[in-house]
Amino acid sequence: MANYYTDNSELKFHLNHPLMEKIVRLKERNFLFRKEFSFAPIDYEDAIDNYSLILEIVGEICGDIIAPNAESIDNEGPHISNGHVVYANGTKENIKALNQAGLMGMSLPYKYGGLNFAIVPYIMAADIVSRADAGFVNIWGLQDCAETINEFASEEQKERFLPRVSAGETMAMDLTEPDAGSDLQAVQLRATWDEDKKTWFLNGVKRFITNGDGEIALVLARSEPGTKDGRGLSMFIYDKHKGGVTVRRIEHKMGIIGSPTCELVFKDAPAELVGSRKMGLIKYVMALMNGARLGIAAQSVGIGEAAYREALNYAKERMQFGKSIINFPAIYEMLSVMKAKLDASRTLLYETARFVDIYKTYQHISEERQLEKNEREEMKQYQHLADIYTPLAKGMSSEFANQLAYDAVQIHGGSGFMKDYPVERIYRDARITSIYEGTTQLQVVAAIRGVTTGAYLNQIRVYEECEVSPQMEYLKRSLIILTDDYDRAVNKVTSAGDNEFIDFHARRLVEMAGHIIMGYLLLLDSNREELFLRSAKNYIAFARVQVKAHAEFIDASELNDLHTYKYDLQETVI
Amino acid sequence: MRAYKIIVLAKQVPDTRNVGKDAMKADGTVNRAVLPAIFNPEDLNALEQALRIKDQNKGTTVKILTMGPDRAADVIREGLFRGADDGILLTDRAFAGSDTLATSYAIAQALKKMDKIDLIIAGRQAIDGDTAQVGPQVAEKLELLQVTYVEEIKELKGDTIVLKRRLDHGVEIVKCQLPLVITVNGTAAECRARNAKLLMQYKHAKTFTELQKEGGNYTSMYKNRPDLSISEWTVNDIETDPAQLGLTGSPTKVKNIENVVLQAKDSKVISSADAEIENMMVELIKSHTIC
Numbered sequence: 001m002a003n004y005y006t007d008n009s010e011l012k013f014h015l016n017h018p019l020m021e022k023i024v025r026l027k028e029r030n031f032l033f034r035k036e037f038s039f040a041p042i043d044y045e046d047a048i049d050n051y052s053l054i055l056e057i058v059g060e061i062c063g064d065i066i067a068p069n070a071e072s073i074d075n076e077g078p079h080i081s082n083g084h085v086v087y088a089n090g091t092k093e094n095i096k097a098l099n100q101a102g103l104m105g106m107s108l109p110y111k112y113g114g115l116n117f118a119i120v121p122y123i124m125a126a127d128i129v130s131r132a133d134a135g136f137v138n139i140w141g142l143q144d145c146a147e148t149i150n151e152f153a154s155e156e157q158k159e160r161f162l163p164r165v166s167a168g169e170t171m172a173m174d175l176t177e178p179d180a181g182s183d184l185q186a187v188q189l190r191a192t193w194d195e196d197k198k199t200w201f202l203n204g205v206k207r208f209i210t211n212g213d214g215e216i217a218l219v220l221a222r223s224e225p226g227t228k229d230g231r232g233l234s235m236f237i238y239d240k241h242k243g244g245v246t247v248r249r250i251e252h253k254m255g256i257i258g259s260p261t262c263e264l265v266f267k268d269a270p271a272e273l274v275g276s277r278k279m280g281l282i283k284y285v286m287a288l289m290n291g292a293r294l295g296i297a298a299q300s301v302g303i304g305e306a307a308y309r310e311a312l313n314y315a316k317e318r319m320q321f322g323k324s325i326i327n328f329p330a331i332y333e334m335l336s337v338m339k340a341k342l343d344a345s346r347t348l349l350y351e352t353a354r355f356v357d358i359y360k361t362y363q364h365i366s367e368e369r370q371l372e373k374n375e376r377e378e379m380k381q382y383q384h385l386a387d388i389y390t391p392l393a394k395g396m397s398s399e400f401a402n403q404l405a406y407d408a409v410q411i412h413g414g415s416g417f418m419k420d421y422p423v424e425r426i427y428r429d430a431r432i433t434s435i436y437e438g439t440t441q442l443q444v445v446a447a448i449r450g451v452t453t454g455a456y457l458n459q460i461r462v463y464e465e466c467e468v469s470p471q472m473e474y475l476k477r478s479l480i481i482l483t484d485d486y487d488r489a490v491n492k493v494t495s496a497g498d499n500e501f502i503d504f505h506a507r508r509l510v511e512m513a514g515h516i517i518m519g520y521l522l523l524l525d526s527n528r529e530e531l532f533l534r535s536a537k538n539y540i541a542f543a544r545v546q547v548k549a550h551a552e553f554i555d556a557s558e559l560n561d562l563h564t565y566k567y568d569l570q571e572t573v574i
Numbered sequence: 575m576r577a578y579k580i581i582v583l584a585k586q587v588p589d590t591r592n593v594g595k596d597a598m599k600a601d602g603t604v605n606r607a608v609l610p611a612i613f614n615p616e617d618l619n620a621l622e623q624a625l626r627i628k629d630q631n632k633g634t635t636v637k638i639l640t641m642g643p644d645r646a647a648d649v650i651r652e653g654l655f656r657g658a659d660d661g662i663l664l665t666d667r668a669f670a671g672s673d674t675l676a677t678s679y680a681i682a683q684a685l686k687k688m689d690k691i692d693l694i695i696a697g698r699q700a701i702d703g704d705t706a707q708v709g710p711q712v713a714e715k716l717e718l719l720q721v722t723y724v725e726e727i728k729e730l731k732g733d734t735i736v737l738k739r740r741l742d743h744g745v746e747i748v749k750c751q752l753p754l755v756i757t758v759n760g761t762a763a764e765c766r767a768r769n770a771k772l773l774m775q776y777k778h779a780k781t782f783t784e785l786q787k788e789g790g791n792y793t794s795m796y797k798n799r800p801d802l803s804i805s806e807w808t809v810n811d812i813e814t815d816p817a818q819l820g821l822t823g824s825p826t827k828v829k830n831i832e833n834v835v836l837q838a839k840d841s842k843v844i845s846s847a848d849a850e851i852e853n854m855m856v857e858l859i860k861s862h863t864i865c
Contacts, residue, residue, distance in 0.1 A: 041774070042795065049777075053773055054770045057768050057769075060767055097767065102765045102771045115771065193646070368625050
């Protein structure tokens with residue numbers, strides 16, 4: 001009878017953000033969709049009510065089915081039979097329940113059988129499902145790939161594939177290969193055009209493919225023989241019903257065990273080109289990855305939620321020295337900082353989702369009609385924000401998810417190390433979040449532009465302009481001081497005029513920006529809802545220490561110091 | 575494969591599973607105002623069985639029939655959200671105060687007004703009365719076969735159905751012919767969740783009475799959306815004998831109410847021999863359960 005949406009009032013708060021009215025209005029084309037689709041919402045209140053009621057369905061299925069299945073799925077895992085994946089029994093049950101409830105293809109347009117969900121409520125569903133089972137969310141969340149088809153495939157392709165996603169077929173994105181992980185330019189899988197059959201055929205191997213046996217897959221392959229870099233790669237759709245791909249192996253993983261991570265063998269697998277040749281990596285994968293990164297940020301927040309709740313319950317129930325351990329400062333501080341990090345990563349997640357929502361919706365509208373000048377400008381503005389916020393959200397929230405899982409095990413003491421409590425699984429599941437869809441180090445590479453171009457600082461100044469109640473002014477003053485520290489550190493690092501020096505400090509600088517941004521977002525949340533004040537105070541106190549520490553380090557750092565960190569591979573002893 | 579016409583009997587009940595201290599009034603009756611009204615849990619199990627038949631047999635229709643006050647239209651909306659095709663709210667002051675006998679009479683008379691029905695599926699019992707009588711009484715009044723305590727529909731081919739019953743002494747597999755009344759146990763499969771798209775489609779479905787009461791912003795919408803109107807039947811829509819309706823038609827009288835804590839589940843098995851049935855009657859009269 002648990003409901004993972006209604007038992008979490010923070011979610012409803014983020015769903016009702018003031019910017020949502022604009023998002024919904026754009027997404028529903030000023031409520032004109034109603035003319036064509038009778039079930040489309042009538043007005044803003046109607047749409048938000050739909051979101052909320054549908055998230056209640058998600059919450060119910062998560063509480064009643066997905067969360068109770070998580071343990072058995074973790075034990076059983078998927079296996080291969082005749083070159084194809086067989087999911088764990090619990091996984092099959094989860095998929096069936098979500099399908100029956102019509103929760104696939106949530107963000108796809110009505111005309112393809114979707115619910116035309118904005119990104120914010122869709123990401124909220126991912127947040128909720130992740131709390132229930134972080135491994136399962138991968139299989140469900142790969143419906144994200146449909147968005148890439150919706151953006152770049154032909155109308156005819158959309159009409160063939162998208163309704164299948166809405167009807168519940170699962171997806172995969174086949175990018176990684178044994179020698180092409182973070183460096184996707186090295187992708188080798190061959191795509192050859194057969195003039196007689198008028199079809200592309202794929203040959204080669206893909207590795208570490210999540211839900212690799214999904215019904216519809218997006219495949220990155222080399223369509224231009226003789227090329228070596230990203231410019232020779234194109235994007236293809238592979239339809240499992242056509243055959244040609246077998247699963248050779250399912251990886252044995254530390255966590256997210258229910259999510260099958262596959263090694264795939266392509267043998268003359270027929271496929272269709274998406275969009276233009278040679279744009280596979282340069283354009284489409286970038287879009288695909290940005291969507292996926294936001295999904296991992298949601299997964300991280302959901303894991304953090306699960307970790308925090310387990311720790312909180314245990315700390316209340318566990319008696320030592322004659323009292324609940326939550327009464328000890330060492331424990332309650334840990335819990336409150338966990339909660340602050342959780343609320344911080346969640347508010348950053350939804351801020352990012354709103355930016356993505358606005359720019360993506362404008363992008364779709366621009367295919368229907370020419371945008372007005374102010375609309376074009378707004379689209380650009382939000383796209384820039386989405387571009388710098390997505391890696392920030394993914395990087396920060398996945399690191400926090402790991403910290404929360406670590407602390408949750410710690411609070412359980414010896415029991416947390418045993419398989420008797422869910423934290424043991426949560427700890428293992430959390431670990432991947434800061435690795436896949438680009439490691440934290442690669443998120444920093446994507447985010448550092450936001451530092452060097454001053455884009456983060458500009459947005460911080462926008463937050464600074466917002467009014468807060470007098471009792472919170474002192475928190476704002478703290479953030480203004482930290483912003484000065486950040487600004488000084490950025491100037492110090494960039495004025496050295498050396499790219500390696502920037503790379504060396506990049507993570508510190510990105511984190512400083514992240515802490516300040518999350519501090520502001522929590523402050524603004526508190527201004528709307530007092531519930532967040534506790535987390536705002538605790539987070540800003542935590543952020544101050546982090547930002548100051550990084551500022552100190554950078555202040556004392558010189559270009560010449562780098563050699564004390566570097567390795568020389570020629571030297572045998574280090 | 576063929577298309578079946580299925581009626582699900584459902585009741586709106588106070589949620590007696592989440593009882594607070596105000597749940598009973600001083601006079602010993604249920605304080606309906608403080609208890610949330612819900613879809614009777616075992617009726618949801620019944621609905622799931624109907625929807626499974628619909629999933630597997632194209633063209634099958636599932637209609638909800640409920641009797642109750644205006645707000646019982648919630649039960650029909652809930653059914654629509656989960657996959658029912660439509661519903662009828664049987665509502666009239668003349669039905670007020672009905673016990674199981676008067677309820678089953680009204681429901682049976684409503685069912686007689688409908689086209690040929692293949693299956694009537696009801697929950698075993700409602701959590702507010704726990705009588706388990708309405709389903710069987712409806713079957714008797716319509717002179718239909720009945721199978722009670724059903725946990726699973728094992729097979730349905732043409733007019734032959736195979737059912738698994740969950741009984742105190744074990745399970746029983748029975749085969750019989752349609753048309754048929756089934757009552758479903760809470761041990762049967764849980765009802766599926768609401769469907770997102772159906773929810774969006776039927777969220778604004780209303781009875782005529784509700785529409786008149788609420789007015790609201792969306793009135794123009796109803797003109798073009800016949801799917802949004804929930805049928806209401808009053809006593810005038812069915813053929814009835816007033817003497818068998820409502821309080822007049824209800825021999826059940828509440829003598830007094832006691833708070834009891836159930837210690838164990840106890841049941842007594844009685845065979846169909848006349849002597850045993852007579853003994854039971856004598857015992858019930860002695861304990862003033864019936865008079």
